Amino acid sequence: MGIKVTKMQGCGNDFVILDYEEYKKGASENRWEDMSQAAKILCDRNFGIGADGFIVPNINTEEADIGWFFYNSDGTTAQMCGNGIRCFAKYAYDKKMVDKKEFSVKTLAGIIRPKLLEDGRVRVNMSKPILDSEKIPFVPVNNVKYKMSINGKIFEGTAVSMGNPHFVIFVEDEEDTLMLAQMYGPFIEKSAEFPEKTNVEFAKIISEEKIELRVWERGCGITLACGTGACATTVAAVLNGLVEHSVEVKLLGGSVHIDWPGNKYDPEHDVYMTGPAEYVYTAELL
Secondary structure, rough: OOOEEEEEEEOOOEEEEEEHHHHHHHHOOOOOOOOOHHHHHHHOOOOOOOOOOOEEOOOOOOOEEEEEEEEOOOOEEEEOOOHHHHHHHHHHOOOOOOOOOOOOEEEEEEEEEEEOOOOOEEEEEOOOOOOOOOOOOOOOOOOOEEEEEEEEEEHHHEEEEEEEOOEEEEEEOOOOHHHOOOHHHHHHHHHOOOOOOEEEEEEEEEEEEEEEEEEOOOEEEEEEEOOHHHHHHHHHHHOOOOOOEEEEEOOOOEEEEEOOOOOOOOOOOOOOEOOOOOOEEEEEEE
């Protein structure tokens, strides 16, 4: 018998999900030494299944209804993943790991609370944005409208953490957000201002209720969608007075809806993200 795997996606951001028993079976067969190596093997798009991230449910947690182990495709851990948590929520409920449609998940970013909606989408309380530079972590004290020079080009951005660090850059209408993400994302990710590296967002304001977003994800590169990036971008846009508090964020793979009632004077409000979570296939890895 092979290893049973599930592949899911949210707005094109895709994930391999493996039950803990299946992960241990793979380890006992010397397929991988640990979860980090399993992530690299399974997420490889040429020699493995192919995915942006790797998820293993953890049913043995006392701090929440359920927990998870989450790894990027390069084998590094990530504190949170917005699209991943929606897929995980649907998977955990369908597999009867939880018996209610609204529950708590222990992550490295703290307790996250997803809710399965009747229309098939998942709404997630992503908790409060982190704006304190030391906690992001971000070396400069001022995290809003910070300017950095990358390969001779000046970028002005806002640093926000949604359990993982983001640097959000707003660009003009005529600029190509995807090209900018591809060209400059790898350098900003590893810039000295971010001691734990960062996700990089290039955003274009379409209206007060709509944002176009392209993301260079830490540990992954360009992805079709980034849920925490959509949250961080909305927070940054509100802080900079560019949008209202309820925004559609259009990513390469689809759209998510973000609600944040906070502002620069009163930021202590939770961010809510609503978006799709869909199965791609279940299979057996030979």
